[in-house]
Amino acid sequence: MEIKRRQFLQASTAVMALGLTDGVSLLSGHQAAKAANSPTKRVRCDVNASISDSDHVAAYERAVRLMMDRNSNPNDPLSWESQAQIHQNHCPHGNWWFLPWHRAYLFHFESICQKVLSDPDFRLPYWNWSKDRAVPAAFWDERTSLYHPGREIRPNEEIDGEVVGRVPINRILANNVDVLLYSGATRTDNQRAPGSQGELESTPHNGVHSLIGGEMGSFLSPRDPIFWLHHANVDRIWRSWSELHQHRSIEDKLWRDHKLTTFFDAGGKEITHVTASTEDYQQFNAEYDALETVDTLNPVRKMSAFALTSKSLGGNRLVSFSADVGDLGDSGSMKLAIDNPIKNSIALASAPLLASEEKSVDSVVLMKIEGISVKNTDTRLRVFINCDNPSPNTPIGSPSYVATINFFGVGHGQHGGEGLDFIFNCSSTFAKLKKSGLYNGSSDIKVSFVPIAGRNAKEPAVLSDVKPKRVTFVGL
Amino acid sequence: MPGMTWYRIAAAPTILMVLTTAVACGDPKALKDTSIVVPKAGVETHLVASKAEAACQDDCTPVLIIDVQKFPDAVNGLQIEATPSGSAAKDAMIHKHFKSHDGAGSFMVPLDKTSLANGYDLKIKPIYRVQMANDQSSTLVDQIRVEEIRR
Numbered sequence: 001m002e003i004k005r006r007q008f009l010q011a012s013t014a015v016m017a018l019g020l021t022d023g024v025s026l027l028s029g030h031q032a033a034k035a036a037n038s039p040t041k042r043v044r045c046d047v048n049a050s051i052s053d054s055d056h057v058a059a060y061e062r063a064v065r066l067m068m069d070r071n072s073n074p075n076d077p078l079s080w081e082s083q084a085q086i087h088q089n090h091c092p093h094g095n096w097w098f099l100p101w102h103r104a105y106l107f108h109f110e111s112i113c114q115k116v117l118s119d120p121d122f123r124l125p126y127w128n129w130s131k132d133r134a135v136p137a138a139f140w141d142e143r144t145s146l147y148h149p150g151r152e153i154r155p156n157e158e159i160d161g162e163v164v165g166r167v168p169i170n171r172i173l174a175n176n177v178d179v180l181l182y183s184g185a186t187r188t189d190n191q192r193a194p195g196s197q198g199e200l201e202s203t204p205h206n207g208v209h210s211l212i213g214g215e216m217g218s219f220l221s222p223r224d225p226i227f228w229l230h231h232a233n234v235d236r237i238w239r240s241w242s243e244l245h246q247h248r249s250i251e252d253k254l255w256r257d258h259k260l261t262t263f264f265d266a267g268g269k270e271i272t273h274v275t276a277s278t279e280d281y282q283q284f285n286a287e288y289d290a291l292e293t294v295d296t297l298n299p300v301r302k303m304s305a306f307a308l309t310s311k312s313l314g315g316n317r318l319v320s321f322s323a324d325v326g327d328l329g330d331s332g333s334m335k336l337a338i339d340n341p342i343k344n345s346i347a348l349a350s351a352p353l354l355a356s357e358e359k360s361v362d363s364v365v366l367m368k369i370e371g372i373s374v375k376n377t378d379t380r381l382r383v384f385i386n387c388d389n390p391s392p393n394t395p396i397g398s399p400s401y402v403a404t405i406n407f408f409g410v411g412h413g414q415h416g417g418e419g420l421d422f423i424f425n426c427s428s429t430f431a432k433l434k435k436s437g438l439y440n441g442s443s444d445i446k447v448s449f450v451p452i453a454g455r456n457a458k459e460p461a462v463l464s465d466v467k468p469k470r471v472t473f474v475g476l
Numbered sequence: 477m478p479g480m481t482w483y484r485i486a487a488a489p490t491i492l493m494v495l496t497t498a499v500a501c502g503d504p505k506a507l508k509d510t511s512i513v514v515p516k517a518g519v520e521t522h523l524v525a526s527k528a529e530a531a532c533q534d535d536c537t538p539v540l541i542i543d544v545q546k547f548p549d550a551v552n553g554l555q556i557e558a559t560p561s562g563s564a565a566k567d568a569m570i571h572k573h574f575k576s577h578d579g580a581g582s583f584m585v586p587l588d589k590t591s592l593a594n595g596y597d598l599k600i601k602p603i604y605r606v607q608m609a610n611d612q613s614s615t616l617v618d619q620i621r622v623e624e625i626r627r
Contacts, residue, residue, distance in 0.1 A: 162555075167570075175586070180586060184584070426564075
């Protein structure tokens with residue numbers, strides 16, 4: 001069976017969005033440095049960047065050591081332990097003071113570093129975990145003050161890309177709802193009142209804390225020297241968001257007038273700040289060598305690769321294989337002797353997903369399930385490939401799992417009696433099957449349909465209520 | 477900067493969460509209205525709006541709120557996968573949210589208002605600490621609900 005490209009596109013517009021959903025990308029490093037920083041101005045720099053005029057990591061190590069030396073005096077507000085206790089006793093999390101409080105906290109910590117170093121030009125480095133996902137090497141040297149025992153993460157182990165990578169960071173930057181950036185509002189002037197967390201807080205912020213583990217996962221996390229570089233990067237993402245959203249902030253007086261407590265300046269004097277003052281980022285040294293942005297002109301995955309594949313297969317034709325769904329019996333399964341062109345497409349589509357390095361996706365395998373005349377809209381249909389004994393209890397995490405079809409809102413007699421069609425990208429399923437040894441790339445495949453009782457899972461579900469008429473695999 | 481608008485969270489009583497759950501690797505179980513137990517294998521739920529008009533209007537965003545008062549020590553957070561009903565798996569939004577320093581977490585997952593009217597398939601999976609990967613603790617989600625964030 002052949003499907004014309006135009007027909008296919010009409011039938012599956014949503015699926016063709018594949019590869020465009022990541023239509024924004026993150027510029028990194030100096031390429032994105034659009035902040036108005038003059039070349040001579042002191043700014044916070046990437047810890048992994050090469051700094052020509054001074055070694056900012058060595059300076060930071062020295063500052064940490066000097067502050068740790070002051071721990072012998074429990075009343076010294078400039079000591080390392082006193083700074084950690086500020087966080088333990090005062091830090092707001094899960095509410096709208098999370099970002100401004102930590103901006104002020106960073107600023108005063110940086111001021112104390114300057115004081116103990118006798119270097120007013122010192123700026124905290126930041127750890128850009130989106131770009132370099134492992135804890136920087138300098139923090140693993142046991143001979144230095146930057147080492148901290150008890151971390152659960154290992155040297156060279158990278159933070160999960162779904163926590164600090166392009167997708168969540170782009171989502172955070174593109175988000176246009178203030179509360180989802182700042183975290184939730186409170187009803188009282190208590191800076192430790194609980195609320196809901198925005199994605200910047202709950203995903204990269206909490207994620208890096210939790211995945212490093214040890215004391216980094218606790219309120220005493222500032223005892224680990226990586227804490228300050230982590231929070232400098234969180235602050236840098238806030239700055240980046242502000243630049244992208246016309247320096248929007250919050251007009252609610254409860255937020256603006258709240259006094260953030262408690263900090264100590266470099267002279268050991270107790271300090272508070274009105275929240276609104278933290279919007280003046282220059283006053284708090286929240287200036288960075290590079291800010292993040294989104295680039296709508298540079299999609300992560302280019303669709304040209306798909307056009308090339310189509311052309312190489314001969315004009316506007318796609319590779320496809322189709323079969324009628326006959327009597328499936330009790331198993332709900334059917335064997336399909338897929339042909340070589342589809343097998344080739346599966347190989348092309350799954351290869352980049354199995355590669356150890358990120359590779360562009362040049363091909364995709366789609367599964368079209370056609371002609372479902374829904375007799376019971378409460379029934380859901382799960383689809384598996386090469387699953388030995390599929391049942392409602394088969395985990396959705398199984399490598400054989402393709403999708404669950406939900407018929408919510410579907411009325412009887414729709415679509416002229418021909419039934420409903422659904423289409424899924426099953427490239428990743430084939431990649432998982434290959435990886436787990438359940439598909440060798442050359443054999444026939446088995447497709448299974450498992451009906452699930454949708455609204456009351458205790459009731460039996462009947463396949464005939466949602467049985468498809470036809471299955472088609474399309475290689476694109 | 478002053479003069480900007482702040483969005484407040486307001487409960488949206490006309491939006492209902494219908495939890496029709498199948499627990500992966502186990503017998504399907506009925507769930508209480510607004511709490512859910514997430515076993516190690518994860519849990520599937522289905523989210524719908526009770527009425528089409530329950531969808532937000534122009535100036536609001538529907539947000540899924542997931543509240544956990546206390547994560548088990550072995551669990552760092554939750555992966556929340558939301559797929560508009562009838563859509564391909566690739567259309568799923570995947571959010572990973574981690575507990576705060578106090579072991580709790582209240583997470584906000586923005587939802588597309590059009591998709592919400594048709595329903596979402598939700599998969600919630602625990603994220604285990606690497607060092608405690610063999611732990612079998614379940615996570616109690618104390619509240620799961622939809623709210624509107626509006627001006």
